[in-house]
Amino acid sequence: MKSIVCEQPFEFKMIQSEKPVPNSGEALIRVRRIGICGTDIHAYGGNQPFFSYPRILGHELSGYIESIPENESGLNVGDQVSIIPYMECGECLACRSGKTNCCTDMKVLGVHAEGGMSEWITVPYNHLVRTEGLTLDQSAMIEPLSIGAHAVRRAAIHKGEFALVIGAGPIG
Structure with a gap:
C-alpha cells in the first residue's frame, strides 16, 4: 500500500507498507478522495499544535467499504462512505x-x-x-461542512437575527 507521510515540516515522502487489517468493529476503506484542510497545511508548515512527526495526514475522506463485519447500521461492502475522523x-x-x-482523549485522524x-x-x-447519491468529492466535504452546520446549530440564530461569518474556506 502506498501512503504519503509528512516526515517533518516541508517534507513529504511516499512510503510502501502492508495493507491494514481491520480489528473487531472496524471496516477497511479504500480511500478515493482526500480534502486538504488548513490543519494539513499547518502540519506541513510546522506550525500545527499537538502534532508529532512523522504523520500520515488527511481527515477529510471518502471512499468505498472493502470489508466490514455484519453491523447494525446496514453498511455493506461496496458502499460509498465518508469518514468521521x-x-x-x-x-x-x-x-x-x-x-x-468533548472526549478527554480525542484522537483525530491525520493529527x-x-x-x-x-x-x-x-x-x-x-x-x-x-x-449514496453524492459524488466522492462531495462525500469528502461532509466533514468540513458538518463543522459549519454544528456552529450554526450552536449559535441558535433565529429568523430576523444577524450573524457575521469570518473565513473564506468551506467551513466559513
Missing part, C-alpha cells in the same frame, strides 16, 4: 454523557493518529456515513 475514547465522562466531541493519505484505512464502522 474524530476517534473518541468511549469511556470518559463526556463520552458516557453522549458528548463525544493524533495516522490519516487517510493512503490507499486504504481502517476505521470503526460506527464512524462511517453512507453517501
Whole structure:
C-alpha cells in the first residue's frame, strides 16, 4: 500500500507498507478522495499544535467499504462512505454523557493518529456515513461542512437575527 507521510515540516515522502487489517468493529476503506484542510497545511508548515512527526495526514475522506463485519447500521461492502475522523475514547465522562466531541482523549485522524493519505484505512464502522447519491468529492466535504452546520446549530440564530461569518474556506 502506498501512503504519503509528512516526515517533518516541508517534507513529504511516499512510503510502501502492508495493507491494514481491520480489528473487531472496524471496516477497511479504500480511500478515493482526500480534502486538504488548513490543519494539513499547518502540519506541513510546522506550525500545527499537538502534532508529532512523522504523520500520515488527511481527515477529510471518502471512499468505498472493502470489508466490514455484519453491523447494525446496514453498511455493506461496496458502499460509498465518508469518514468521521474524530476517534473518541468511549469511556470518559463526556463520552458516557453522549458528548463525544468533548472526549478527554480525542484522537483525530491525520493529527493524533495516522490519516487517510493512503490507499486504504481502517476505521470503526460506527464512524462511517453512507453517501449514496453524492459524488466522492462531495462525500469528502461532509466533514468540513458538518463543522459549519454544528456552529450554526450552536449559535441558535433565529429568523430576523444577524450573524457575521469570518473565513473564506468551506467551513466559513
